[in-house]
Amino acid sequence: MKNLILGTAAVALSAGIAFADGHGKTIRMGTEGAYPPYNFINDAGEVDGFERELGDELCKRAELTCEWVKNDWDSIIPNLVSGNYDTIMAGMSITDERDEVIDFTQNYYPPTASAYVGASDGVDVLEGVVAAQTATIQAGYVAESGATLVEFATPEETVAAVRNGEADAVFADKDYLVPLVEESGGELTFVGDEVPLGGGIGLGLRESDTDLKGKFDAAITSMKEDGTLNTMLKKWFGDDTTTY
Structure with missing residues (x-):
């Protein structure tokens, strides 16, 4: 944190x-x-x-x-x-x-999993640009993962960064991301492995x-x-x- x-x-x-x-x-x-x-x-x-x-x-x-x-x-x-x-x-x-x-x-x-979501299946979540909300355990994990971390004040902004191409993926609680992926009409998809945190x-x-x-x-x-x-x-x- x-x-x-x-x-x-x-x-x-x-x-x-x-x-x-x-x-x-x-x-x-x-x-x-x-x-x-x-x-x-x-x-x-x-x-x-x-x-x-x-x-x-x-x-x-x-x-x-x-x-x-x-x-x-x-x-x-x-x-x-x-x-x-x-x-x-x-x-x-x-x-x-x-x-x-x-x-x-x-x-x-x-305790549940955190997950990555990107706009395509081919995202490298360990070397790409990954968005996360500031001061979260997900941001801390990305910072140490080798990926380039971009932080945002709100969770909505982290997902928007993927949609507008500012980030390759977003990393957040899986339960937060599931409905967003389901409602995206294929625009968003889970990528990489789930990570247990906290x-x-x-x-x-x-x-x-x-x-x-x-x-x-x-x-x-x-x-x-x-x-x-x-x-x-x-x-x-x-x-x-x-x-x-």
Whole structure:
């Protein structure tokens, strides 16, 4: 993970959850809102997606009052640390490097593969130009792979770089890329080998918020045990997705 620069002001978006945390504090759930199906902004201007639905259910089970806060990816960790919100729920993979700066709950999405997508089958992903989103584990992997890395602030821009010829391929979470390939009418295709990265996806929290981490961990455990998390994973990522 690269050094992240404080910048974009967070915009609070009401989650519509009315469960007290016992102390009257509203827990602010930070997300990017630009990484479907994990998180995105719907036509009503509200945070939506797998993590919105999951986060609302976790807050309900933990008896927390929560609201959603949108923040650009490149400053999402610094703005958590500085107190602009209380969690990160934004498709963030658990890594040792990030864990040195913030804390994580257990994963709520199992470790899965990252993949390359190009405009043709003949792309050399180890020596070509590969696009990735800034400050992701995918960008770090490409930088060390021998390929030429081009970084972009948003995932949409990484795919656009392939479409306009600026990059030979994009490297990202496979689950993010699958619907884009399926909907491209053959314009985009998977190339190269899949690469397992990270320790799954979890909620990021400040290292000092141990009580809050415990509440979310307990809620995640309950959803794993009663099967509702698997049901939600299949709803958003298909029946073939990795489950618990």
